[in-house]
Amino acid sequence: MNATELRAQFPILDQEVNGHPLVYLDSAATSHKPVQVIEAVSDYYRRYNSNVHRGVHTLGNYATEGYEGAREKVRRFINAKSTKEIIFTRGTTTALNTVASSYARTVCREGDEIVITPMEHHSNLIPWQQVAKATGATLKYIPLQEDGTISIEDARKTITPNTKIVSMVYVSNVLGTINPIKEITSIAHENGAVMVVDGAQSTPHLKVDMQDIDCDFYAFSGHKMCAPTGIGVLYGKQHLLEQMEPIEFGGEMIDFVDLQESTWKELPWKFEGGTPLIAGAVGLGAAIDFLAEIGLENILKHEQELATYALEKLNTIEGFTSFGPAKRSGVITFNLDTVHPHDVATVLDSQGIAIRAGHHCAQPLMKWLNVTATARASFYLYNTEEDADKLVAGLIKAKEYFGHVYG
Incomplete structure (x- = not known):
């Protein structure tokens, strides 16, 4: 199935914006949803809307089957050993904060080290x-190479026997850098550290395998991979999750409650307090089916080919500067002469072209790039060469417009 055929399965793309056919190049922020996912969520609300686990009636059983069935789909999708290692969350941010609050705060002490990189999204930096x-631990950074990559040599120098946590984005949301996560995980483990991976930008595009990578925690969001907003996943190795305490308390996650003491359910439910994200999980399961049928390898190949195609044309525009390595995901982050990225995005929007502009929740990286903000076009499985051509034409028009205004 080619990109044009895939595009037809996304209803939102069949519209005009400001009098032009929509060209959506902001999938790194959030992806659109195919008919299959929309129908799966609608079917839940139309036919078996009910709470899970607690009831014995028919609708409750259907809802539980859908919810736990989605957990098994996630397990297979990332090749986890057990569904006990799959925690449903609100998204990557919640998942990473859970690891920081429930695990890291209990194991880190003064003199310990936490190692990350300057390319991290704020969600994998602020926690x-x-x-x-x-805790008094020291926060250290693996330096970046000139092209926005990290070297294994620098990783070995930065990660030491004092390092307790290494946390790193798999794919940068700004540079498109694909980090050597498996190798970094091995270095972390050699030094006795736990490896945490921000998979928000990798899971929608790369085939990920927890047994192969061997990381200890892995977080991702559904809304970037054709699933609904408000659903995400924290994968954690079972022995680590078992030693962690929940950070939300209430219904669903308890086993026994007395007036003075309470005990928790077993994994994974002890981390899923309250009514869970049932419709979101059902939608995530449908999205996984959709992506698996297309093949993650095919998706990445298509995005990278589009990015290469677009960059070849964009680099001919005078004043165009792109950021990031030659080998990247389907993300092109750029600036255009002295035109502010927000102005570039506004002109493109007037032509029906949606891109992102700003600091992309990566202000330390903006400082490293020596810019205050950038524009970003991100391709996904439903984008075409025609979309890339319209981006190029739109930027030429933006340059001409601001050249006239400022000239």
């Missing part, structure tokens, strides 16, 4: 700042 402040 570690807070852990360091609370």
